[in-house]
Amino acid sequence: MDKRSLISITDLSKEELLRLLELAAWFENNPGQRLLEGRVVATLFFEPSTRTRLSFESAINRLGARVIGFSDAANTSVSKGETLHDTISVITNYCDLIVMRHSLEGAARYASEVARVPVVNAGDGANQHPSQTLLDLYSIQKTQGRLDGLRIMMVGDLKYGRTVHSLLEALSHFDTEFVFVSPPELRMPDEHKRRLDEKGLKYTELAELEGNMDEMDVVYMTRIQKERFNDPMEYERVKNAYVLRREMLRGTRDTMKILHPLPRVGEIATDVDTDPHAYYFQQTRNGVWARMAIICYLLGVKK
Amino acid sequence: MEVRLIENGTVIDHIPPAALFKIITIMGLDRDTEHRMTIGTNLESGRMGSKAIIKITDRYCAAHEIDRIALFAPEARVNTIRDFAVVEKRRVEVPARIEGFVKCANPMCVTNHQPVQTAFEVVAEDGGPAGKVALRCRYCEKITRDFGAKPDTY
Numbered sequence: 231m232d233k234r235s236l237i238s239i240t241d242l243s244k245e246e247l248l249r250l251l252e253l254a255a256w257f258e259n260n261p262g263q264r265l266l267e268g269r270v271v272a273t274l275f276f277e278p279s280t281r282t283r284l285s286f287e288s289a290i291n292r293l294g295a296r297v298i299g300f301s302d303a304a305n306t307s308v309s310k311g312e313t314l315h316d317t318i319s320v321i322t323n324y325c326d327l328i329v330m331r332h333s334l335e336g337a338a339r340y341a342s343e344v345a346r347v348p349v350v351n352a353g354d355g356a357n358q359h360p361s362q363t364l365l366d367l368y369s370i371q372k373t374q375g376r377l378d379g380l381r382i383m384m385v386g387d388l389k390y391g392r393t394v395h396s397l398l399e400a401l402s403h404f405d406t407e408f409v410f411v412s413p414p415e416l417r418m419p420d421e422h423k424r425r426l427d428e429k430g431l432k433y434t435e436l437a438e439l440e441g442n443m444d445e446m447d448v449v450y451m452t453r454i455q456k457e458r459f460n461d462p463m464e465y466e467r468v469k470n471a472y473v474l475r476r477e478m479l480r481g482t483r484d485t486m487k488i489l490h491p492l493p494r495v496g497e498i499a500t501d502v503d504t505d506p507h508a509y510y511f512q513q514t515r516n517g518v519w520a521r522m523a524i525i526c527y528l529l530g531v532k533k
Numbered sequence: 534m535e536v537r538l539i540e541n542g543t544v545i546d547h548i549p550p551a552a553l554f555k556i557i558t559i560m561g562l563d564r565d566t567e568h569r570m571t572i573g574t575n576l577e578s579g580r581m582g583s584k585a586i587i588k589i590t591d592r593y594c595a596a597h598e599i600d601r602i603a604l605f606a607p608e609a610r611v612n613t614i615r616d617f618a619v620v621e622k623r624r625v626e627v628p629a630r631i632e633g634f635v636k637c638a639n640p641m642c643v644t645n646h647q648p649v650q651t652a653f654e655v656v657a658e659d660g661g662p663a664g665k666v667a668l669r670c671r672y673c674e675k676i677t678r679d680f681g682a683k684p685d686t687y
Contacts (some may be wrong), residue, residue: 238674314647336643336672355641442564 234528235238235342236372238358239396244403246527247367249340252531253514254368257292263522264294265531266449272325273299276308276319277333281492282352285514286329289512289521298325299457305312317426318344327529344372356383356392360493363396365520366450370401373487374447377401381445383409384474386452386497393491396454408433411442413468416458436468441473448473451490474517482500489513542568542590544612544619545602550574552605553585559601559634568592581608589627590647600628604635604655604666607620627666630654635668635680653677 265497266450271290275283287297300306324347327426353359384394410418414444426433436442443449459465487509502508526532553574557563574585594611602609603625613621632652637644644651653668668677
């Protein structure tokens with residue numbers, strides 16, 4: 231069988247995305263499926279990311295496979311100067327699938343060319359993190375009951391935010407209307423807007439969050455990072471303009487859900503957490519189902 | 534300037550003067566101490582206004598060199614000369630992909646930190662002048678524009 235890796239969300243066709251969502255739903259309803267009994271999955275976290283690693287390891291354990299790997303490259307031969315090529319060439323012989331995170335962009339694509347076994351990209355720098363995108367998409371489908379005909383607002387750092395770009399890419403397969411809310415210096419890049427134009431999808435750009443959520447089905451919040459600003463005063467001004475507070479949710483649709491890839495810093499006030507619109511903690515649970523689906527799909531255990 | 538006819542070799546014509554030194558680098562002519570060559574630039578050209586030309590004796594262009602020339606000088610012509618006659622006159626064609634030789638502009642790209650040969654998909658430059666291309670890195674997926682030429686290291 232041809233080896234199949236998942237490096238970028240654009241590696242998947244619409245049909246494959248839908249199939250993975252179906253599988254995620256199936257795993258959610260049938261969680262105790264030890265389909266990978268006797269197999270070994272390596273989780274190689276060259277850069278630490280506890281949340282993502284635990285989510286993958288939870289998925290792997292639920293499938294009955296064993297996990298080997300490391301959560302920090304400091305104690306490995308990488309710190310002795312071994313090349314990525316050599317590390318992957320060795321570890322590929324110990325396992326049936328590799329999940330990897332690396333700080334360098336393109337590291338996962340390169341590893342997939344070197345490895346004999348499938349590679350799942352669990353984040354390569356600011357580039358791609360397809361399992362996050364799949365779990366976002368699954369969360370949207372699950373809470374809204376559909377993917378077509380939705381109004382989706384994306385808020386915060388739309389210029390550098392990896393998750394919003396990948397999610398936009400995935401959602402552009404569907405009949406989605408977008409509203410982008412960001413400070414002028416962090417607007418959605420033109421190349422992404424052009425792609426929406428080509429697909430005939432509508433979008434609006436706004437500078438204000440408050441008062442604009444009434445018609446939304448999903449509000450996808452992201453963190454605005456301080457290091458994106460040259461002027462610290464500008465950051466302080468902007469930061470507070472994109473904080474979601476509970477009283478701002480009055481008048482929004484009952485079915486509207488607030489998503490966030492987490493970690494949040496201050497962009498969602500804690501009083502929102504207990505509001506029925508808040509979905510960001512349940513969203514993380516969907517990550518386990520999405521990752522079970524990805525792993526089984528790539529290994530050909532579920533087609 | 535007297536530009537002699539050559540008996541056998543290559544004439545690269547219709548090079549935009551701004552691209553001349555890039556092409557010299559691509560072909561390694563700056564380090565070539567063997568082949569006789571004539572390089573002229575800012576010459577009059579009816580079609581282009583001004584142009585540059587390279588004539589090299591007993592040296593022929595490999596396909597990958599022609600691909601690379603195309604990235605910088607899509608209007609160039611590569612003429613192969615045998616016995617003082619042009620035996621092949623070819624327009625260069627911008628390739629669909631390019632491997633090695635261009636450095637990815639993204640400082641966080643794996644190709645700039647690990648011994649990985651670069652690879653790019655050639656894409657049309659949005660909003661730029663017609664025929665101008667940009668390169669999308671196969672690894673980090675970022676666009677490299679205004680790429681310089683560097684001699685092959687692989």
